[in-house]
Amino acid sequence: MATYPLKLTSLNTFPRAGVLVAEVEPTRSLLHLQAKVAASMARCGFAPEDPEDHPYHPHITLARFHGPLRLNKNQHALPPSLKCSFSADTVNLYRSNLTPTGSHYEILAQKKAKKSNNPITHS
Numbered sequence: 001m002a003t004y005p006l007k008l009t010s011l012n013t014f015p016r017a018g019v020l021v022a023e024v025e026p027t028r029s030l031l032h033l034q035a036k037v038a039a040s041m042a043r044c045g046f047a048p049e050d051p052e053d054h055p056y057h058p059h060i061t062l063a064r065f066h067g068p069l070r071l072n073k074n075q076h077a078l079p080p081s082l083k084c085s086f087s088a089d090t091v092n093l094y095r096s097n098l099t100p101t102g103s104h105y106e107i108l109a110q111k112k113a114k115k116s117n118n119p120i121t122h123s
Helices: 028-043
Strands: 004-014 019-024 059-064 084-088 090-099 102-112
Touching (some): 004 059
Antiparallel strands (some): 004 019, 019 059
């Protein structure tokens, strides 16, 4: 597996879920990975989601809040400390276990990339 270059583009939320995310630029390699995962899941019996109803939305979850969360127009810009590009060298498949105390995540599978020489860069 190759590394996946990632570039953070803005802040956003999943409002009803109360989740704050950093948007990730949907690069060709990331979209290809998502298509491979979706195809593998379909072979395992998981129905593919309709891209019209649930488009692929690459992001990194930064925080979860109790209750709805919305950002105003001025809050979508990334703070200077998050304006960066980097390469992901590991892909994990997680299972989310919902409990009364919150979500707990379990790694079911992990794939590491070959050695990378791509440092973190700030824009």
